[in-house]
Amino acid sequence: MVFGEIVNTIQDLIFPAGSLCPLCGRPGDPGQLCPACLRAWAELGRGMEICPHCGRFGNFSSGAGLCPECEGERPPFVLARGVAPYAGPVRDALHLFKFAGKRELAAPLGALMAALTADHFPCRLFAGAVPVPLHPSREKERRFNQAALLAAAVARELRLPLVDRALLRGRETPSQTSLSRAGRRVNLAGAFLPGEDAPRLRGKTVLLVDDVYTTGATAAECCHTLLEAGVSSVYVVTLATAAIKEQGRQEES
Numbered sequence: 001m002v003f004g005e006i007v008n009t010i011q012d013l014i015f016p017a018g019s020l021c022p023l024c025g026r027p028g029d030p031g032q033l034c035p036a037c038l039r040a041w042a043e044l045g046r047g048m049e050i051c052p053h054c055g056r057f058g059n060f061s062s063g064a065g066l067c068p069e070c071e072g073e074r075p076p077f078v079l080a081r082g083v084a085p086y087a088g089p090v091r092d093a094l095h096l097f098k099f100a101g102k103r104e105l106a107a108p109l110g111a112l113m114a115a116l117t118a119d120h121f122p123c124r125l126f127a128g129a130v131p132v133p134l135h136p137s138r139e140k141e142r143r144f145n146q147a148a149l150l151a152a153a154v155a156r157e158l159r160l161p162l163v164d165r166a167l168l169r170g171r172e173t174p175s176q177t178s179l180s181r182a183g184r185r186v187n188l189a190g191a192f193l194p195g196e197d198a199p200r201l202r203g204k205t206v207l208l209v210d211d212v213y214t215t216g217a218t219a220a221e222c223c224h225t226l227l228e229a230g231v232s233s234v235y236v237v238t239l240a241t242a243a244i245k246e247q248g249r250q251e252e253s
């Protein structure tokens with residue numbers, strides 16, 4: 001046994017695999033991000049304002065404290081919140097989760113989203129957690145829908161039903177990243193359809209779950225589809241929220 005293996009074995013004895021941070025490998029509470037990772041995440045949003053409607057981070061003092069996007073036209077959900085700005089270690093964690101196939105991150109990331117939901121939203125009103133659907137071809141390529149895994153984790157934590165067939169993806173839409181806000185809206189028109197679970201949400205309040213809130217065009221379009229299907233109101237929770245750097249400029253996803 002070489003020295004490195006001995007160290008690993010001793011470390012395994014002291015900190016069983018489940019108690020190491022799934023992001024950085026430092027010791028922590030089982031199945032959760034360690035305090036050092038949580039501090040780094042909290043640091044990202046330090047000194048930033050949070051739009052009281054959409055939850056985007058930034059520095060945008062206006063009369064009501066709304067971000068420039070909501071100042072123009074408020075998206076149709078009741079409220080949206082994200083755990084942290086989409087940058088640095090949060091972006092790295094999402095890339096590991098989405099593109100490097102680290103599906104086991106769904107539980108600790110979902111737990112953070114559930115805690116945020118419990119702090120800010122009236123959870124007892126929710127008839128279910130609804131994930132933003134991924135187009136089937138994209139899901140086939142990635143082999144999972146990251147929003148569905150997060151929604152399942154959030155639903156488990158909050159003891160809510162997971163309603164994963166309330167929204168379906170309609171036509172495939174080109175990548176959103178290079179489009180303006182208006183362009184994204186046109187791009188997404190008709191991208192979502194009510195699924196077979198939608199009728200049982202009629203007159204109910206639901207929690208829409210996604211991984212990242214960028215301009216809010218996806219959340220707004222899902223929300224429109226749910227409201228048209230008879231859902232009475234929608235709240236949105238995401239892991240990350242793109243920060244508004246300056247008026248009119250935002251961080252790309």
Ligand SMILES: [Zn+2]
Pocket residue numbers: 021022023024025026033034035036037038
């Ligand atoms: Zn960590």
Ligand SMILES: [Zn+2]
Pocket residue numbers: 051052053054055056066067068069070071
């Ligand atoms: Zn806003």
